[in-house]
Amino acid sequence: MADCARLRQMMVEQQIIRRGVGDPRLWAAMRAVPRERFVPEDVRSLAYEDRPLPVEAGQTISQPYIVARMIEAAAISPEDRVLEVGAGSGYAAAVMSRLAAHVFAVERIAELTALAEGRMKALGYDNVSIGLGDGTAGWAEKAPFDAILVAAGGPGVPPPLREQLAIGGRLVMPVGDGGEQQLVRLIRKDEEEFDLTVLEAVRFVPLIGAHGWKDGNADP
Known part of the structure; x- marks a missing residue:
């Protein structure tokens, strides 16, 4: 555990702060959340490396910098209600739980949903709700949300997520096909108006669902 704590500190210093992520609250959250608890046993020794890693159900956990970049872009405040689309292992939701009032995370794979729920319970992160x-389609019953993060690349911002974003809310997600995606931030100005900012080029797995791609090949 002591070694993981040291590696966690190094991760934040070298991969997060030195690469321009400037939010001290986010630094503290990433120093606090044990990333090794969110990956399978056979890759725990790699938990703090600067790269994505395989997790259960054939999925991946994003590299630490990308997690931090998206969370910083969402500008999460202590009173915020946050929606995460694509909970995966639960790591990003755990980090955001240290920053927000409550995090609602939706995952389409039952195995990952159960594992993420178990990790939150084991770590005492009681302000995270995981839904299958x-x-x-978002999580209409819990809307509106002050911030929405989507951990997969879609052809565009799903209309239900736009509708569930609070006035003044921020949505961060990759948009594009499997070969070329741009990380974008959408800010809701009023009922009808949204401001869109392109942040940087990224590569994510396809966003699969009724308002995303039909399958894992990013086919419309």
């Missing part, structure tokens, strides 16, 4: 379902 099509994340492209």
Whole structure:
């Protein structure tokens, strides 16, 4: 555990702070959340490396910098209610739980949903709710959300997510096909108006669902 704590500190210093992520609250959250608890046993020794890693159900956990970049872009405040689409292992939701009032995370794969729920319970992160379902439809019963993060690349921002974003809310997601995606931030100005900013080029797995791609090949 002591070694993991040291590696966690190094990760934040070298991969997060030195690469321009400037939010001290986010640094503290990433120093606190044990990333090794969110990956399978056979790759725990790699948990703090600067790269994505395989997790259960044939999925991946994003590299630490990308997690930090998306969370910083969402500008999460202590009173915010946050929606994450694509909970995966639960790591990003755990980090955001240290920053927000409550995090609602939707995952389409039952195995990952159960594992993420178990990790939150084991770590005492009681302000995270994990739901099984099509994340492209959002979580209407819990809307509106002050921030929405989508951990997969879609052809565009799903309309239900736009509708569930609070006025002044921020949505961060990759948009594009499997070969070329741009990380974008959408800010809701009022009922009808949204401001879109392109942040940087990224590569994510396809966003699968009724308002995303039909399958893992990013086919419309």
